[in-house]
Structures are given as structure tokens and as C-alpha cells.
Amino acid sequence: MKFNIATIPGDGIGPEVIEETILVLNKIGEIYGHEFSFQEVLAGGIAIDKTGKPLPEETVEVCKNSDAVLLGAVGGPKWDTLPGDQRPEKALLGLRGALGLYANLRPAVLYTALKEASPLRSDIVEQGIDICVVRELTGGIYFGERGRKKEGKMGEEAYDTEAYSVGEVERIARTAFEIAMKRDKRVTSVDKANILESSRLWRSVVVEVAKDYPEVALDHMYVDNAAMQLIRYPQQFDVIVTSNMFGDILSDEASMLTGSIGMLPSASLAEGNLGMYEPIHGSAPDIAGENKANPIATILSAAMMLRYSLQLDKEAQVIEEAVIKVLEKNYRTGDIMSKGMTLVGTQEMGKLIVGEL
Amino acid sequence: MKFNIATIPGDGIGPEVIEETILVLNKIGEIYGHEFSFQEVLAGGIAIDKTGKPLPEETVEVCKNSDAVLLGAVGGPKWDTLPGDQRPEKALLGLRGALGLYANLRPAVLYTALKEASPLRSDIVEQGIDICVVRELTGGIYFGERGRKKEGKMGEEAYDTEAYSVGEVERIARTAFEIAMKRDKRVTSVDKANILESSRLWRSVVVEVAKDYPEVALDHMYVDNAAMQLIRYPQQFDVIVTSNMFGDILSDEASMLTGSIGMLPSASLAEGNLGMYEPIHGSAPDIAGENKANPIATILSAAMMLRYSLQLDKEAQVIEEAVIKVLEKNYRTGDIMSKGMTLVGTQEMGKLIVGEL
Numbered sequence: 001m002k003f004n005i006a007t008i009p010g011d012g013i014g015p016e017v018i019e020e021t022i023l024v025l026n027k028i029g030e031i032y033g034h035e036f037s038f039q040e041v042l043a044g045g046i047a048i049d050k051t052g053k054p055l056p057e058e059t060v061e062v063c064k065n066s067d068a069v070l071l072g073a074v075g076g077p078k079w080d081t082l083p084g085d086q087r088p089e090k091a092l093l094g095l096r097g098a099l100g101l102y103a104n105l106r107p108a109v110l111y112t113a114l115k116e117a118s119p120l121r122s123d124i125v126e127q128g129i130d131i132c133v134v135r136e137l138t139g140g141i142y143f144g145e146r147g148r149k150k151e152g153k154m155g156e157e158a159y160d161t162e163a164y165s166v167g168e169v170e171r172i173a174r175t176a177f178e179i180a181m182k183r184d185k186r187v188t189s190v191d192k193a194n195i196l197e198s199s200r201l202w203r204s205v206v207v208e209v210a211k212d213y214p215e216v217a218l219d220h221m222y223v224d225n226a227a228m229q230l231i232r233y234p235q236q237f238d239v240i241v242t243s244n245m246f247g248d249i250l251s252d253e254a255s256m257l258t259g260s261i262g263m264l265p266s267a268s269l270a271e272g273n274l275g276m277y278e279p280i281h282g283s284a285p286d287i288a289g290e291n292k293a294n295p296i297a298t299i300l301s302a303a304m305m306l307r308y309s310l311q312l313d314k315e316a317q318v319i320e321e322a323v324i325k326v327l328e329k330n331y332r333t334g335d336i337m338s339k340g341m342t343l344v345g346t347q348e349m350g351k352l353i354v355g356e357l
Numbered sequence: 358m359k360f361n362i363a364t365i366p367g368d369g370i371g372p373e374v375i376e377e378t379i380l381v382l383n384k385i386g387e388i389y390g391h392e393f394s395f396q397e398v399l400a401g402g403i404a405i406d407k408t409g410k411p412l413p414e415e416t417v418e419v420c421k422n423s424d425a426v427l428l429g430a431v432g433g434p435k436w437d438t439l440p441g442d443q444r445p446e447k448a449l450l451g452l453r454g455a456l457g458l459y460a461n462l463r464p465a466v467l468y469t470a471l472k473e474a475s476p477l478r479s480d481i482v483e484q485g486i487d488i489c490v491v492r493e494l495t496g497g498i499y500f501g502e503r504g505r506k507k508e509g510k511m512g513e514e515a516y517d518t519e520a521y522s523v524g525e526v527e528r529i530a531r532t533a534f535e536i537a538m539k540r541d542k543r544v545t546s547v548d549k550a551n552i553l554e555s556s557r558l559w560r561s562v563v564v565e566v567a568k569d570y571p572e573v574a575l576d577h578m579y580v581d582n583a584a585m586q587l588i589r590y591p592q593q594f595d596v597i598v599t600s601n602m603f604g605d606i607l608s609d610e611a612s613m614l615t616g617s618i619g620m621l622p623s624a625s626l627a628e629g630n631l632g633m634y635e636p637i638h639g640s641a642p643d644i645a646g647e648n649k650a651n652p653i654a655t656i657l658s659a660a661m662m663l664r665y666s667l668q669l670d671k672e673a674q675v676i677e678e679a680v681i682k683v684l685e686k687n688y689r690t691g692d693i694m695s696k697g698m699t700l701v702g703t704q705e706m707g708k709l710i711v712g713e714l
């Protein structure tokens with residue numbers, strides 16, 4: 001099969017980690033008889049520098065006409081003083097909106113080989129962590145109406161609107177239940193239904209969708225309690241489904257519990273098969289170009305791409321297993337280095353993973 | 358001096374922990390020559406049972422005419438099936454609104470004697486945790502306009518409004534800076550200014566207020582990052598100031614990091630001296646009436662009351678020191694029990710603390 005992949009290396013360490021990921025994908029193509037055709041496009045700071053805009057139209061066009069999008073990282077201090085709508089992050093929001101990427105999957109997995117990196121007490125992470133946060137990504141307060149009013153409650157007022165409609169909740173809930181069916185069949189829907197009207201709608205729709213998945217156990221949790229329970233007893237969660245804003249917070253919190261942000265991939269899915277895949281870490285400008293970045297999160301993002309956009313489940317698994325093998329052979333990049341391990345650079349890590357495919 | 362304190366024992370373990378706290382306050386009165394006059398009023402489930410309403414008008418009146426309000430806990434499964442606006446939690450929201458309790462102080466302190474209870478790795482909590490979250494409590498999405506629209510983006514839509522005006526941010530920022538002046542002189546303002554208009558207003562007002570506190574170091578952090586940083590390195594925070602919604606989440610997260618929710622007090626302050634003081638734990642109906650509840654969080658809430666509403670700083674400190682002494686003598690209620698310690702009940706714990714005053 002032939003697949004068209006749009007790549008957005010972006011800023012900082014983005015280009016380096018994408019490079020290793022392409023090598024991994026090419027090797028997978030070679031072994032399993034697929035052809036990946038990569039088309040590199042601009043977004044983020046580099047796009048600002050070259051075109052004046054964080055997200056050129058051409059980028060959106062190419063992404064729309066691809067089977068999937070692979071992104072490195074965008075942003076950096078160089079562009080932090082620009083006004084809000086010209087900042088590199090606008091590229092992410094723009095892509096989410098333009099491509100209709102309504103479902104953000106954020107697995108938080110603690111690898112046995114990296115258990116010690118978790119900030120949690122060893123008895124709490126004894127049984128590992130394996131949570132998938134399913135964050136709604138094109139609705140809620142991120143995309144609601146906002147503005148200013150001269151005469152507010154106490155002087156000038158600024159407002160933002162958290163809004164959810166039935167269809168939006170329905171599709172994200174369905175995504176969460178489908179994913180739970182392939183995992184431990186437990187969904188926790190997180191909301192603030194004791195306060196928010198949008199949460200009450202959210203909860204009632206999730207309850208309806210759940211009826212189509214009788215095998216999945218559903219429970220509901222308030223967001224403040226979820227922020228506590230994640231730390232207290234992370235194993236109580238399998239799939240967490242929640243709004244854009246709560247998902248932003250809880251997915252990052254869950255990631256931190258694993259202690260290795262450099263390991264964690266993400267997928268942002270549209271209806272149909274299109275998806276955008278990227279590591280959750282940032283552009284790390286301080287180590288950019290030094291062959292120090294950990295390419296694993298991006299390589300695991302490519303595995304998610306194979307699974308969710310290209311329907312290459314087996315190939316995805318082969319990549320994930322290769323990563324585990326390399327970790328078990330004690331190779332580590334700087335960010336996950338610990339005593340007695342072998343320190344390797346970005347390129348060496350890429351090669352080691354290719355070698356295990 | 359004579360002080361009028363409204364007490365709201367509420368539900369579950371509420372009455373038991375309030376009882377011990379009154380004994381502590383009476384002893385303080387005896388030693389330092391103050392008179393505390395307590396007037397008990399109804400709120401929460403017990404108010405629903407007796408009056409049909411979670412927050413009777415009489416309760417609001419009595420609280421308004423008191424020097425301070427001391428609350429045990431409200432809520433429980435018995436009332437969980439009631440419609441939203443008749444639920445026990447409405448009493449809390451109602452009191453916050455009616456009394457104008459705009460500033461919620463949520464100290465998250467890890468006591469040396471209870472270090473092991475923290476879910477964090479011991480090397481992370483080596484230097485302890487001592488954070489004060491200052492949460493805005495009468496604005497934002499909790500009190501904004503909400504409703505439904507038949508024709509939303511994808512079917513029926515529900516919406517809530519996050520709104521902040523200059524004066525609201527100004528006063529909560531000022532509270533945070535004042536508190537920081539008495540602590541380590543560091544304020545972290547948490548927002549989502551890369552997305553929300555209300556956060557951009559928030560940030561600009563905080564920056565203005567900061568000019569009046571040149572000794573205080575101010576920094577800004579996005580809420581998703583704050584949720585991670587709290588876990589990774591809690592000592593980087595002194596005072597966190599944030600919106601109602603973000604404060605709800607982050608204050609609970611910070612509390613959980615200490616591992617002993619039964620120890621943590623809170624204060625909710627109005628302009629002037631009025632304040633409401635309550636433990637952060639819930640009503641724990643499973644152990645209600647069994648002399649098992651930990652009264653320390655409520656006793657420490659009373660200490661905050663002495664400090665913030667009654668200007669009795671020294672007396673507040675005496676209570677806090679008494680609590681530490683009892684812990685150092687290895688007395689523990691069930692929730693903070695560990696090997697080698699002496700298990701005591703609610704009443705014994707109260708007596709022990711009275712004994713150390």
C-alpha cells in the first residue's frame with residue numbers, strides 16, 4: 001500500500017525527532033511492503049520566519065490531502081513576544097479546527113523499565129500506569145465565543161464561552177467507548193456537572209452513548225476529584241473522556257505521573273481516517289540541534305498513526321515492541337538517563353529502534 | 358474581646374469535628390481572655406431534611422451578622438439524587454455568593470511527621486510542601502451566565518460563561534500578594550492566557566497589582582503546565598493565585614500531594630473581616646458518628662479564623678503548634694495512622710490538642 005504523510009518538523013528539536021521517525025517508518029515500509037511518501041510542510045515559528053504566518057494555507061491544503069500528518073514540535077522563546085494570534089501555537093489550534101481533529105488521544109503509560117522516573121511513590125506505581133485520556137479537541141471554551149465588555153461586574157470584563165452540543169459530545173464519547181473496547185473496558189467521564197450546564201448536557205449524552213456499549217463500565221467523576229484520584233490511585237482509570245479544557249489539564253497531569261514526557265505520543269483524530277500525530281513534549285530549544293532529544297515519543301506517535309489512520313495494527317505493535325526492547329537493553333537518551341544505563345543520542349536511539357523492528 | 362461565631366456543623370462527620378473545635382476555641386478563650394459565643398445554624402443535607410432548603414435564609418442572616426463562620430461539612434449520598442439546585446452543595450455556593458466570599462485560601466502543607474503519607478517519591482518531598490492556593494471564589498464560570506440553545510453547533514447546545522472583570526481580579530490578586538508578603542514572597546498566577554480572553558485580562562491586571570508589591574516575585578504559568586509542575590517540583594510554588602475553576606482543580610491536586618486531606622483547613626474571605634472556615638475534606642458519611650473522624654483540619658480552620666477574621670495571630674499560632682506537638686508525640690486518627698503510632702478517636706484527638714495549648 002502507498003500512503004501520503006504530511007510532515008511538519010516545526011521548531012527546536014522537531015526536525016531531529018521527525019528525521020528518526022521517518023527512518024523507522026521507511027524500515028517498516030521495507031519489511032511489510034508499504035510505501036510512505038512524505039511531504040514536508042511549514043508550521044509554527046519556522047513558518048512565521050519564512051512566510052509571516054504560523055499556519056500557511058498551503059500547509060492546511062497538503063495536510064487535508066494526506067492520509068495522516070506527523071508533527072514534531074512548534075514554538076520557542078524567539079516567537080513568544082508576538083501578539084497572540086501570530087504565535088506558533090496558533091498553528092496547532094488552526095490545524096485542529098481546519099482538519100476537524102475532534103478527538104485527542106493521550107496515552108499515559110509508565111514503562112516497567114522506567115518505573116523509577118515516576119514522581120509517585122514506588123508502591124503506588126508498582127502495578128504500572130496505563131491510562132488513555134480522550135480529550136475533546138475542537139469544542140468547548142477553546143472554540144467558543146469570547147470578547148470584552150466595557151461595563152462588567154466590576155469594571156471592564158472579558159469573557160469566554162464553554163459550549164457543548166449533543167453531536168459533539170456524542171462523537172467524542174463514541175471514540176472513548178471504542179477505545180475502551182480494545183483496552184480494559186472502563187470509561188470515566190470527567191465533568192463538573194454540579195456546576196456547569198455544559199457538563200450536565202455532557203453527562204446525559206455520555207450516558208446515552210454508553211447504552212451502545214453494555215460491556216464497558218462507565219462512571220462519572222468531577223474534575224477536581226479526578227485531579228486528586230489520578231495521583232492517589234492511577235490504576236483506577238482506564239479511559240478518561242473529557243472536555244477540551246479539562247482534558248488539557250488532566251492529560252498533562254497524567255503524563256507527568258509517568259515521569260517521562262519524552263516517551264509519550266498523542267493522536268488527534270478527525271471523522272474518517274485522517275489524524276495528526278505528535279509527541280506531547282515541546283520544542284526544547286535549549287537542546288535543539290545537539291543530537292540530544294529523545295525521538296521515542298515521536299516514533300510512538302508514528303505507531304499511533306499506523307494504528308488509527310492507516311489501519312496497520314500489526315506494524316504499529318512492532319514499533320511499540322521495538323521501543324520496549326531498546327529500553328530493556330538499557331539504552332537511554334539524556335532525559336530518561338539513570339545510573340548504570342547507556343547514554344545515546346537522538347540518532348543512535350533511532351538506529352537502535354530501527355534495528356529491533 | 359467577645360466574638361460571635363456562626364457554626365454550621367452540617368452533615369456526616371461535620372458535627373463531631375465542630376464539637377472538638379469548639380472545645381479548642383473555648384480553651385483558647387480561657388487562656389487569652391476572649392469570649393467566643395457560638396450560634397449554631399443549619400445548612401446542607403440536615404437543612405434540607407428540616408426546612409426543605411439546603412440554605413435557609415436564617416442561616417445567611419446569622420452568618421452575615423457574625424464575626425466569622427465555622428463549617429463542618431455538607432452533603433452525603435442521601436441527598437445525591439435530588440435535582441441540582443436542591444442539593445447540599447448549593448449551600449456552599451449560596452454562602453459564597455451571599456457573604457461575598459471572594460477569596461478562598463487553600464494551604465497545602467506536608468507535615469514532617471506525616472511525610473510518608475505523601476504519594477510523591479520521598480526525594481521529592483524531602484524538603485516538605487508548603488503551598489497556599491488563593492482561589493477566586495465568587496466569579497468566573499461558577500457564577501457566569503449559563504443556559505441551553507435548541508440550535509447549537511451539532512444539535513442542542515448547553516453553555517456556561519467564564520467572565521472576569523478588572524475589579525474582581527484586582528482584589529483577589531491583592532489578597533494573594535498580601536499573603537505572599539507574610540510567606541516566601543513568591544506569587545505564581547495561573548491562567549490559560551494563550552487561549553482565553555478572560556485569562557488575558559486576568560494576567561494584565563495581576564501584572565498591574567504586582568507593581569504595588571515590588572518585593573514579591575511574580576511569575577505566570579499556564580494551567581496545564583501548573584498541573585504538571587505541582588507534581589514534578591512542588592517547592593517551586595509559594596502562593597498560587599488563580600480563577601475559580603482552575604483553583605478548584607489545582608487546590609485539590611495540591612492537597613492530594615500532601616497525602617493527608619484530613620489535615621487541611623481552608624478559609625474563604627469577604628472584603629472586610631468576615632470569613633468562612635472549613636476543612637477541605639467531605640462529610641465522610643461512612644464513619645459519621647463513630648468517633649473516628651480526624652478533627653485536625655477543622656481545628657486548623659479555626660486557627661485560620663483567628664488569624665484572618667479575628668486578628669488573633671498569636672492564638673492562631675498556638676493552635677497550629679499544638680497540632681504539631683500532638684503529631685510529634687505520635688498520636689494519629691485512623692486516616693493518618695501508620696505503624697508504630699498511637700491510634701486515637703476524634704474526641705481523644707481534640708483533648709490532646711486542648712492539652713497542648
Ligand SMILES: CC(C)[C@H](C(=O)O)[C@@H](O)C(=O)O
Pocket residue numbers: 089092093248551552581
Ligand atoms: C499550545 C496550547 C494551545 C495547547 C492546548 O492548550 O491545547 C497545548 O497545551 C496542548 O495541550 O496541546
Ligand SMILES: CC(C)[C@H](C(=O)O)[C@@H](O)C(=O)O
Pocket residue numbers: 194195224446449450605
Ligand atoms: C461542592 C462544589 C460546588 C465545590 C466547588 O467546586 O467549588 C467544591 O468542589 C469545593 O472545591 O469547594
